[in-house]
Amino acid sequence: MSKLPTATRDWLAGPGLTRLWEAVRKRLESNGVQATGSLRLTSVSTQERDDLSLLLGKPVTGAAVTVRLDALDTRLRASAAGLGLREVLEELGPPLTDRRAVRAGIAARREHVWSSLASALDASPLAGQDWTGQWYDLLRRTGVPRGVTPETAIRTLQQAVQVLTVLLGRQRGGTRGRGELAALATGSAHGLDDGTWLARLVQRGIALAHGTEFPGDAAGRRALWRLVSVTPDEVSSTVLTYGLRPVGGGWREQALRQRADHHAEAHLTPRDLHDLQLRLPAGEVVHICENPRVVEAAADAACVRPLVCTSGSAATVVLTLLDALATTGCRFAYHGDFDWPGIALANRIIRRYGAQPWRICAEDYEHLAARSQAEGIPQLPLDGQPVSAAWDPGLAPAMTALGVALHEEVTLDLLVNDLSGLA
Numbered sequence: 001m002s003k004l005p006t007a008t009r010d011w012l013a014g015p016g017l018t019r020l021w022e023a024v025r026k027r028l029e030s031n032g033v034q035a036t037g038s039l040r041l042t043s044v045s046t047q048e049r050d051d052l053s054l055l056l057g058k059p060v061t062g063a064a065v066t067v068r069l070d071a072l073d074t075r076l077r078a079s080a081a082g083l084g085l086r087e088v089l090e091e092l093g094p095p096l097t098d099r100r101a102v103r104a105g106i107a108a109r110r111e112h113v114w115s116s117l118a119s120a121l122d123a124s125p126l127a128g129q130d131w132t133g134q135w136y137d138l139l140r141r142t143g144v145p146r147g148v149t150p151e152t153a154i155r156t157l158q159q160a161v162q163v164l165t166v167l168l169g170r171q172r173g174g175t176r177g178r179g180e181l182a183a184l185a186t187g188s189a190h191g192l193d194d195g196t197w198l199a200r201l202v203q204r205g206i207a208l209a210h211g212t213e214f215p216g217d218a219a220g221r222r223a224l225w226r227l228v229s230v231t232p233d234e235v236s237s238t239v240l241t242y243g244l245r246p247v248g249g250g251w252r253e254q255a256l257r258q259r260a261d262h263h264a265e266a267h268l269t270p271r272d273l274h275d276l277q278l279r280l281p282a283g284e285v286v287h288i289c290e291n292p293r294v295v296e297a298a299a300d301a302a303c304v305r306p307l308v309c310t311s312g313s314a315a316t317v318v319l320t321l322l323d324a325l326a327t328t329g330c331r332f333a334y335h336g337d338f339d340w341p342g343i344a345l346a347n348r349i350i351r352r353y354g355a356q357p358w359r360i361c362a363e364d365y366e367h368l369a370a371r372s373q374a375e376g377i378p379q380l381p382l383d384g385q386p387v388s389a390a391w392d393p394g395l396a397p398a399m400t401a402l403g404v405a406l407h408e409e410v411t412l413d414l415l416v417n418d419l420s421g422l423a
Contacts, residue, residue, distance in 0.1 A: 002091055003082075003083060003087065003091060004081055004082075004083065004088070004091050005080060005081075007080075008079075008080045008081050009091065009092070011051075012055075012081065012088065012092060013092055014051065015047065016045075016047040016048050016050065016051030016052070017048070017051050017052070017055065019041060019048065020041060020048075020052065020055075020067065021089060021092055021093070023039050023041065024039065024067075024069065024072070024085065024089065025089050025093065025096065027039055027069065028069075028085070028086065028089065028096055029096055029097050029098065029099045030099055030100065031100065032098060032100045032101065033086055033096050033098045035069045035070050035072070035073040035084065035085045035086065036069055036070060037068075037069055038066050038067060038068045038069060039066070039067055039069070040064060040065070040066045040067075041064065041065050041067070042063065042064045043063060043064075044060065044062070044063055044064060044065055048060075049061065049065075052065055052067075055072075055075070056071075056072070056075060057075060069085060072085055073085040073086075076088050109150040110144075110150065112150065112154070113144060113150050113153045113154055113157070114136075114140050116154045116157065116158070117136060117139070117154075117157045117158075117161070118136065120157065120158050120161045121136060121161060124161050124165050124169070125165055125169035126161065126164060126165055126168065126169060129168070129209070131205070131208040131209045132205075134208050135204060135205050135208050138204060138208070139157070139201065139204070145197055148197065156197055156198050156201070157201065159185045159186055159191070159198055160198055160201035160202050160205065162185050163181060163185045163192070163198075163202050164202055164205045164206070164209075166181065166184075166185075167181075167202075167206065167228040167229075167230065168205070168206070168209050168228065175229040175230075175231060176229065176230060176231070177230070177231050177233075178192050178225060178230050178231065178232045178233065179192075179233065181230060182198075185198075186198065194218060194221060203215075203221060203224055203225075206224055206225075206227060206228055207224060210224075210227050212224070212227075217316065218316035219316055219319070219320050219323075222234070222270065232270075234269055234270040234271040234274065235269045235270075235271055236269075237269065237270065237315055237316070237317045238267040238268060238269050238317060239267070239268050239273075239308065239309070239311075239315075239317045239318045239320075239321045240265060240266075240267055240292055240295050240308075240309040240311055241256075241265065241266045241267075241268055241295075241306070241307065241308050241309070241321070242260070242265045242266070242295045242298050242299055242303070242306065242307040242308075242309075243260045243263075243298070243303065243304065243305060243306040243307055243419075244256050244260060244266065244278075244280065244286075244306050244308075245257045245260050245280065245281070245306070246276065246277055246278050246279055246280060247277075247279050247280065247281065248276070248277030248279060250275075250276075250277060252272065252275060252276050252277075253276065253277055256276075260306075263299050263302045263303075264299060265295050265296070265299050268317070268321060269317070270316075270317050270320065273317070273320050273321055273324060276324075278321070278324045278325055278328060279328045280306070280325065280328060280330055282329055283329065283330075283331065284306065284330050284331070285305070285306075285330070285331045285332070285333055286306045286307070286308055286322075286325055286330050286331070286332050286333075287305055287306065287307045287308070287332075287333045287334075287335070287358060287418070287419060288307070288308050288309075288310065288322070288332055288333065288334045288335070288349060288355065288358075289307060289308075289309050289310070289334075289335050289336070289408060289415065290309070290310050290311075290312065290335070290336035290337055290342060290345065290408055291309070291311075291337070291407065291408045291409065292309050292311055293408065293409055293412070294307070294309065294335075294408055294412065294415055295307055295309050297412050297415070297416050298415075298416060298419045301416045301419075301420055302420075303416060303419035303420045303421075304419070304420060304421050305418070305419045305420075305421060307419060308321060308322065308325075310336075310345065310349070312345075313341075313345060314345060314348065314349065319352075322349075322352075322353060326353055331354075331355075331356070332349075332353045332354070332355035332356070333355060333356045333357075333358040334346055334349050334350055334353075334355040334356070334357060334358055334360065335357075335358040335359050335360050335408065335411070335415060336349075336360060336408065337405070337406070337407045337408055338360070338365050338368070338399060338404075338405060338406035338407070339382060339383075339384070339405040339406075339407070340382070340383075340384040340385060340386060340387045341384070342407075343387040343388075343389050343395070343396070343399075344387045346360060346389065346391075347387070347389065347390045350390060350391055351390060357391045357392065358415075358418070359411060359414055359415065359418070360389075360391075360392075360395075361391070361392045361394075361395060362392055362394040362395045362397075362398040364411075365395060365398055365399060365402075365406065366398055366402070368406050368410055368411060369402050369404050369406060372404075372406065372410055377410070379404050380404060380405040380406070380407070381403060381404070381405065382399060382400075382402075382403045382404055382405045383405070386399070386400050
């Protein structure tokens, strides 16, 4: 129930005093909810002058009025309202928020986060190591990610200290898996997965402790883990290949050559790539496709040319393989889908490796579009924002004009001919 008499409340809530209460509420919420100081209302209307005159107990005649908040508080207490300024505002609207206290509370909780980290470091075997001060300063500068509560931040930072103590403390263990390490620290095997804040915290500590740059890609992050004898998951992601014949004499190289001899595809993991000697014959041209169906068709047709599939957006394991091949002097030819994501991926691969476009120019697109229409193949609409092709300025306009998306499967016969050495 309202503490104000009904008639008094109705009058105080009237339009003539609305602007006053809005201005007073804003002032009190910003000054610690204290009825001190004054505020000024301008462009006062006739009704506002009349109501302010009654409220303040003095005539308001001009277009502007200055209201002292302490005097208004005293006036309200002595009136039919019988309540102070703060209580009246809360009767007329929502409770007041002491924004100064809120800010102070946020600052105090933020400071508690960093004092907790400092205490955890001081109490750990990491105390006194040169890099820990740099790590603390860096984390404090970058701050807590948006949406992370202070409680969660404290827990995560303490977990980071725990993990770094295991990895960099005086009692270092042997090689361990990242999932195992994460489970011990967080209860979840995914607690140190790429992209988590905890993983970034730990990786920054490792980089500082070893005097290396913080890596910007997944391959670099895996190398960073290996510096402290942590093995990331190197078996679940794979790159699909066909026809690779490395010249090394190890069993892995022999196995790849045997699969190539038997026209069988091969799925290579990051662990395979770490151990393989991926040296192909000098000047070998490796074809790159986007869709696994091209590899399947090449195997079915017993094609002879080597092929690597990005399987869509080219995960890190794909780029790791291509990087390794590039360092041995391999050359590349690239084909992908004729849609805007396909063109974006082609730009990425062609620019990174200096690859030659492989049946992916405007002339190829127009030929395939006409052929598919003549064969009665349903036309797939081309959606999304156009992407300019770095290797052929005419491709994006041609695709925009026809408005048809063409996936690699439409080109299979031509691609297989090329891979068979028949083109």
